[in-house]
Amino acid sequence: MLHDTFVLKGNFLFTPTPDQLALHPDSYLLCKEGRTAGLFPQLPEAYRDLPLHDHGDKLILPGLVDLHVHASQYAFRGMGMDLELLDWLESNTFPEEGKFADPVYAQAAYEIFVRDLTRSATTRACVFATIHRPATLVLMRMLEEAGLPCLVGKVNMDRNSPDFLRETTQASLEETRQWLAESAAFSLVRPILTPRFIPSCSDELMAGLGQLQREFGLPAQSHLSENLSEIQWVADLCPGTSSYGQAYDQFGLFGGDCPTVMAHGVWSSPAEQKLMGERGVFLAHCPQSNENLSSGIAPVKDYLRQGLRVGLGSDVAGGAHLSLFRAMTDAIQCSKLRWRLVDETIPPLTLPEALYLATKGGGAFFGKVGSFEPGYEFDAVVLDDSTLPTPRELTLAQRLERVVYLSDGLPCAKYAAGRRLF
């Protein structure tokens, strides 16, 4: 599959900034060698001979970006929800992840995940696999073949984990190095360092991962300040640090030269927020997971105002839904409750802000991704809202809001990195 050059026709909607919803009805978007190269009200003469994908009156958005999802937890999404984080990990998550030692089970489980991710409006994701190298490579191969340009991590865990899901420090580092070598086989899917979280990674392991990061110039992903019990545990484990974020930072795994995305930040202290800003750390806001595991509500509107880099995560299986449309409305709804019940100085998120988080906000972790501005990688999803009948005449902005709130977000056509997937 080579990158294509072609023209897309339809109603284009995107967010150049968090507070700006750009509407281009009945327009033409040029894709040139995998990147957007112009959005026109009429098709310029020079492009009349290019292939035209005419999507009529449908809505076309940038592909959505999921900054935090556990592929290995997809099998138990929507189950065991009546627990908090640490109990939920012990009861649900770890036993399931242990099964991925068996590549046959991994194949069956990941096939369901990749099938559903392919059908969804998500074009890119930061994905947690498990500690198992062979199973992680199975997942990467599937995503590569599906045409989804994801970042995938073999997870590292060498302490505070059940026997069946704990590596020795040395094995964890060696397996990671071998996995990185084998990952070179993929062109679309790339590896991302994935220490599970501070409680499951010893200082020696974190130091070794920091070295690998610098040797290979890798991005990293992990968890940050999700739940109050977890934060207390990290403080107990890392007595010399001033914040959960600093516990990563001391090993060079908190932004800076190491492009880093951290999930949650529900309870990040002012000092931690400041460090995130200084290091350019991305935050994956996962509102549904934060509801399901009784964690709380991250002050995302305030993070946006501070200029922090924020996107959205489904956090399956803390979140039950893969749909980023659902994550958008969850984010808006939670921000309204936080405004009403916790802090009336931080107003709720708006729909354009939520779309920004799900596209350009999270997309920036992948480079120029998440917008139809010139030079952006060509990720697009086409949505058919004629399946939602109404007696009213709707504006484009109303049609967008309705699709976001009502649909499961299954597009009728999808493009990633300039390739049409269906």
Add this chain to the structure above:
Amino acid sequence: MLHDTFVLKGNFLFTPTPDQLALHPDSYLLCKEGRTAGLFPQLPEAYRDLPLHDHGDKLILPGLVDLHVHASQYAFRGMGMDLELLDWLESNTFPEEGKFADPVYAQAAYEIFVRDLTRSATTRACVFATIHRPATLVLMRMLEEAGLPCLVGKVNMDRNSPDFLRETTQASLEETRQWLAESAAFSLVRPILTPRFIPSCSDELMAGLGQLQREFGLPAQSHLSENLSEIQWVADLCPGTSSYGQAYDQFGLFGGDCPTVMAHGVWSSPAEQKLMGERGVFLAHCPQSNENLSSGIAPVKDYLRQGLRVGLGSDVAGGAHLSLFRAMTDAIQCSKLRWRLVDETIPPLTLPEALYLATKGGGAFFGKVGSFEPGYEFDAVVLDDSTLPTPRELTLAQRLERVVYLSDGLPCAKYAAGRRLF
């Protein structure tokens, strides 16, 4: 269509009490003249000649009950969500409801609502129409023909409303009386008195509706303590009353001899809660609407503990979704946030409690509805979860939780009041 006598086969799940999930795998449920008459692990000899509806390994739940939905707002669900209650009424709701003066528009709009309600897992609902008698009768006729035993209200509004949506007091009462006479044409669908809320009904109108209630022995529905600005407005309008609830009670429209369901109760004072308990008022908990309109989170678990009568409402279009499964998970998620952020003495709702609210809790407003215990009206929905593949073996309770969290809740078969709808 006569009530049927037949046997249903499948996996039955229901909640005799809020904390008890009854599981009857691979069992037989007898429907005798429209009512459940026994649930058996093997089919008794005496019933072997009855028609058998074999639903195999599918899940069978009591039909869900929506205690609060505005049929006339269905056309703009999922739109205009970035507003609070009173602004949202002015900008979105009232202009849309005004259109129902035209029976042609009403026909087109209500057709979409009734089609979607029919397909859903909801078998019964307390429905707001608009102030327009002809359009309300159009809706009642459609629901009757669809086989959905709903309570439907012509809305009353004679003050603080736009000209195009305000009746004179006399016309409101006369139209209501005529509507009640015309409603006698229906057998499955019944009328319910529907003063919109205190701010849009004068004392004279409320007194007249109270008289109609006593004359016809009617149930009533309205709104209660949803939003802080609204509550302040009611206090200003009714200086002699001790609570919003008492503003209804002074006209005999708050429970007691008048079976009453009130939507919301987000901010009900202890005195109002006490009055609800004394009068047996039902509360329709509408968590998604309370999120979307930034109202807050009702302390539903506490209401259950107090023995108050509570069910769930979709509150379309304050809520965007007609699905009561969605309302169940919204209720659980909101209760977790309330526990974490507002009051740790009130624990989150559990999945069985949420199912209870959506079935037997709300069903009690309709009589013996919402359970598979003997003597209950036969409402049932059959759910096919084989469309949600998983590599795991699941228990019945796990399958239920997954269906509630993941599905849009479209059943593959549906029964209401002993009749099979599809």
